[in-house]
Amino acid sequence: MTFILASACLMSYGQNFTNKGREFWVGYGHNTLFYSGNTQEMVLYLSAEQTANVKVSISNTTWVRNYTIAPGQVVVSDLIPKSGAEDCRLVGEGISQKNIHIESDVAIVAYAHVYGDYSSGATMLLPVETYGYTYASCNTGQSYDADSHSWFYVVAAENNTRVRVKPSLETASNVQRNQEFEVALNKGEILNVMGATTSAGIGNDMSGTTILSVAGADGKCHPISVFSGSSRTVICPSGAGLPSGDFIMQQIFPATAWGARYLAGITANTDNINIPGVNRFRVYVRDKLTNVYANGTKLNSMDQYGYFYDFDANTPQYITADKPIMVAQLIVSQEGCNTSASSYNDPEMIYLSPMEQAINNVSFYSAEKEHIQANYVMLTIHENGISSLSIDGSIPGPLTSTDLTLDCPGLPGYKVVVRRFPATGMQHTVRSDSAFNAIAYGLGDHESYGYNAGSYVNNLTYIAEIKNDSSSTPNTYTCPQTPFSITIKTLYTATGIIWGYGTLPGFSPNGNINYSNPVPDGTEVINGKTYNVYKQPLPALAPSTGTYYVPVTIVSPSIDNCTNSEKLVIEVKVLPGPTADFTFVPDCATKTTSFTASSSDPLIDKWRWEFGDKTLDNVMKPDKVYVAGGPYTVNMYAFRSSDGCAGMATKTVNIPGMPKVAFDQPAVVCMPNGTSNFVNKTTVPGVFTGTLQYAWDFGDGGNAADKSPTHYYAARGSYPVKLTVTTDQGCSDFITTTVSAFADxxxxxxxxxxxxxxxxxxxxxxxxxxxxxxxxxxxxxxxxxxxxxxxxxxxxxxxxxxxxxxxxxxxxxxxxxxxxxxxxxxxVYPVPVVDAGPDMITEPGKPVLLQATVTPATAAISWSPATNLSGAGQLQPMASPLETTRYYITATGDKGCKGTDSMLLKVFKELKVPNAFTPNGDGKNDTWRIPGLEDYKNATVQVFNRWGQIVFKSTGYSNPWRGDINGTPLPTGAYYYVIQPKEGGYGTISGSVLIVR
The missing domain is CATH 2.60.40.10 (Immunoglobulins)
Structure with missing residues (x-):
């Protein structure tokens, strides 16, 4: 849902849409004359301020008419078809695909008028850009005949439109009160709904029926338009005579355009401008808790369902409320409300514009149909606007035969101005430098028509306010590079606001400002309504002069559309700001650079400096010390307090870098010769691409120009060492330290x-x-x-x-x-390399040659133990031990360096396998022990029963067999074994063993 907010006022409502536009839709509303000869006629009045080419068509038919309108002129259209294939009358409830479509190449104003057989009704038409999403039907009481109904119809201007209707009372098609239903519509289609007839000539008043645009087949809500009216009805049926009835039709303002302040005069009841009649005012509310006042008196007489208040008056009325309302001014029946039979009246309903929608320039058409004897324009305006007010180019007088000016007792300072026109069809224009509200109407014997003469149709639930940050009050414009903010004031509690600066090239910030779950900055009561105030969290800057449109999205669960959000397009005018310039005298970093602001505008009284290093100042002539050298972009803003606008100057200031002198000295100077190494740690903060010069003074008369020199002190002492560093731009600094730590x-x-x-x-x-x-x-x-x-x-x-x-x-x-x-x-002397040879196997007492080697061969040899050796001093003696023995060889070389090694000579004994054992648990011969077999580590033992089944097996024989199988004792008997020692020359040993229990 998009609205354009203009910044022409300090506070701007809505989008500054008016009844002027290039596209309109209107239906041929239900009329009781459909059933009595079809004598009614419908025409359109089309007016333009510049040459306009207009096409009028009836959707889904071939009926098309083209018109060219000269500037300042009115064209009355051909009669709208009421029969045949182009018949677009709404003769019953339901969907109609025949709708009247008006299209123009430039903005025009349009009115629709239905007349015939002493019946007349007219309405101002609203262009499609004013269409909304939420409406309440605003009707009158229904009383005439069985063919007459209180009705409303919904117009779809876009495909995939879907509407939800909640009738306030039973409809003609028996939809009950508060029984919601939904209908899908495409572009050009109409949904017509009529109230049920409850008794002879009496029907349901459909006031208060709600019509909402909901998500269509494309998932979007589409704007709609709603018209309300009556086939024919009596208004204020009292008095001695038979009150007259008339056809009524009016296009309704969307709920967002409802206001809180209305000012109305009283229509005449004859062709004498000075004789006021009686009007009925109907005040429609969306919230039954709304407090409504007329000329300061609180209204208490609400209808039984809480939709509206009715009251009659014959003096101007100032109607206010604490929540949005809509007001209809009703011309009553002739002889109704106890009026004279000779008065000129007939029922008419005119929707008034709230004072918030006042306009300062309208053009409208006065009709001569049907049997009109006097035409009027009646407007309400502040007394300061009277001097500039012109009606058809002339200033109205206070009281003449055609002009009347009255005070408004409920609102001092405002006037009601009336002018009577001839009873002929003609164009009229009203202008003033002050805003006003106006209605146009015509009267005749048992005849009338009337409509709103022109209005803004803004969204009054939101107010946008532009303020330059340096201004103490809101502004109508900003200037380039002037920080400004857009404050949003809304009747709703927002859950999110997005200021869409990201869509505007050159603006700062260069992205959107997202404000989630915003907390109101306060509330303001404006025109009797309480608004929540949301200030823009960050200021914005416009890049150049021009007119820009800032999209602002507001999210609130109270907003009546599919997304619970509104898109406002805020018009921001950017005018030239003051000129600004500055001069500066640069110095090295850490020194003072002086700036001076200048401007040709004598109203400049504030300054803002941005020095490019995140520091600021606000005096005219600041002194600035940069801590580091480099180029800095300096921005200077010069502000006018009168409007907060700023002139801006930007310059690049090149600050020469100042050396930051530092060096490391020796922690101690070691004597003699006092060598001292100095390491230069000098830097130049900031951007520096130049060269440095170094001057060292070592305090003992010695000097150097190297970056990191070495100096030699001849004697102990305390020496001041000074390093001076100078840039090629002439910036110089130094540091002095003391060398006093000496040691031998x-x-x-x-x-x-x-x-x-x-x-x-x-x-x-x-x-x-x-x-x-x-x-x-x-x-x-x-x-x-x-x-x-x-x-x-x-x-x-x-x-x-x-x-x-x-x-x-x-x-x-x-x-x-x-x-x-x-x-x-x-x-270091070598150690002999000794190898005792491989481990060997033999039988007891059988000689074996030991195979040792030694390098060098001159080394002395010694074996141990010497027992059973042929010679302990031989390199390779014969050994014949009776038991397994480890022999050690030691070789002694130069300087007594010894090398040693060893070998194992294993002696295997003869295996004697027992042929029986007694595993009876008495501790004697309980296992089959085979002496010597434990030396054969890789031996395998297998025992079989007489059927050839293995009952025992092992590799190695460290755990002798106990005469069992898996822990279960075997019976007494013979068992057969196979033993494979795998060493010592033995082959397979087999035999039998007897278990005795």
Whole structure:
């Protein structure tokens, strides 16, 4: 649902749509004359301010008429068909596919008029852009004859429209009160609903019926239009005579266009402008708890269902409410409401515009049909607008034969202005520099017509307000680069608001502002209604002059459409702002840069500086210290307090970088020779691509220009060291520190007990350094000549390879001074390589040759134990042990370096397998023990019963058989075994064993 809000006022309602447009729809409403000769006629009055080409057609027929309207003129259309294939009359309830469609190439105003046989009714037509989603039917009481009904019809301007109707009373098709029903419509179709007839000539008043547009087949809600009226009815049937009846039709304002303040004069009842008649006012409410007042007096006489109030008056009325209402002004029946039989009256219903929808320029048509004897325009306007008011180019007088000006007793300062026109069909124009509300009507003997002469049709549930941030009051415009905000005021409690700046190129912010579950910034009572106020959370900036349209989406569960949301398009006018400029005198970073603002506008009285480093100022001549060099984009805004508009100047300010001087000095200077390494840590904060110059002063007369120099102090002392750094842009800074920590170097010394060792034997080194103080806290750096190193004071080192190695050591004292390097040489001798030969197997006492090897061959040999050896000093002696024995060989080489190895000589004994055992649990021979078999680790044993079934098996025989099978004792008897020792020359051993129990 989209509305355009104009910023022409500080607070702008709705979308500034009026009754002027380029597309209209209207139906041929039900008329009692359909049944008495079909004598009624329907025409359209089409008026334009510029040349207009207009097409009038009847949907789903071939009937088309084209008209060209000259500027300031009115065209009366051909008679609308009432019979044949083009007949578009609404003769009964239901859907009609024949609807009157008006299309123009430029904006026009349009009215529909039905007349005939002393019957007349007319309505102002509203263009499709004013259509809404929620309506309440606004009718009159129904009293005439059996062919007359209170009715309303719904017009679909788009395909896939779906409407939900909740009748206030029973319809002619027997739909009961409050029984909802839905109907699908396509473009150009009409749903016609008529009230039921309850007794002779009396019918149900369909006022209060609600009509909602709901989601159609495409899932969308589509805007609709609703007309209300009567086939013919009497209004205010009282008095001595028979009151007259008449046909009524009016296009209803959507619920969003209802207001809270209405001002109305009283229609005349003759052709004498100075003789007021009696009008009935019907005030429609959507909420029965609405408080309604007429000239300050609270209305209490509501209809039984809570849809409306009725009251009669013969003086101007100021009607107000605390919630939105709609007001109809009714011209009563001739001789109705106790009026004279000679008065000019006939029933008519005119929907009034609220004062919030007032307009300052209308054009309308005064008709001569049917039997009209006097035409009128009646408007309400503030007295300040009287001087600029013109009706057909002339200023109305206070009281003449054609003009009348009256006070409004309920609203001081406002006037009712009436002008009578001839009873001929003609175009009229009313203008003023102040807004007004107007109705046009005509009277005759038992005859009348009337309609709203022109109106805004804005959504009054929302108000948009534009305010420049530097302005103390709302504004009608903003200026480029001026921070502004759009405040939304709504009758509803919003659950979300989106300001759609993301759709506008060049705007800041460059995305939408989403405000979820917003908390109102307060409430305001405006024209008697309480609005929730929602301020834009962040300001916006427009890029240049022009007119922009900012989409704003408001979400609320109280909004009557499919999405419970409204889209407002806020018109933002951006006018040229004041000029602005500034000058500046740049200096190095950390120094003061001076700025001065200037403008040709003498009303400039506020400034805002954005220095490009996230710092701000608000004086005319600020001094700024940049902490880092680089280019900075500086924005300066110069504001006028009168409207909050800003001029903006942007410049790039190049600030030379200032060196941030720093260096690392030695923690201690070690003597003698006082070597001091200085490491330059200078930086230039910000953007810097230039070069730096360095000037060192070491405090002892020495100087340097290197970045990170080395200096040598000849003597202890306290020396101020100063580093000065200068950029190629002339920015210079320095730092001074003191070098005063001096210490003597230690003298390294290595201690060792033995400089010669066999490979694999550790050398023991010790610290024998001389310290200026103590060795506590000293650090050590050892190298051992074989790529290994150490840090212990007294390390041990084992070499695997023979050779000569140079060992070095340097010591760092606890003060941090490192000594010169001490060194010593050690020699590592080889160890003989010994192989005792393979493990072997033999029988007891049987000689076996041991197969040892030794390198070098000159090494001395020694075997142990020497028992059962042919020679303990031989390299490969003969061995004949009776038991398994492990023999060790030792070879001794140069410097007594020894190598050793061993071998196992395994002696296998003869296996003697027992042929019986007694597994009876007496502790004697309970297992089948085979002496010596435990030495045969890989031996396999299998035992079978006499049927060849295995009852026992094992690999190795560490757990002798107990005469069972899986834990169950076997019976006494002979069993057969197969043993495979797999070592010692034995083959398979087999036989039998007897279990005796």
């Amino acid at each position: 170097r230690p003298v390294a010394g290595i201690g060792i007990t033995n400089t010669e060792q066999c490979a694999g034997t550790a050398f023991s080194f010790s610290d024998k350094s001389i310290y200026p103080g103590t060795a506590t806290g000293a650090q050590y750096k050892w190298t051992f000549g074989d790529i290994t190193s150490g840090t212990a004071a007294n390390p041990a080192k084992t070499y695997k390879q023979p050779g000569t190695y140079t060992v070095t050591m340097a010591v760092i004292s606890s003060e941090g001074c490192i000594s010169d390097t001490a060194s010593t040489v050690v020699k």
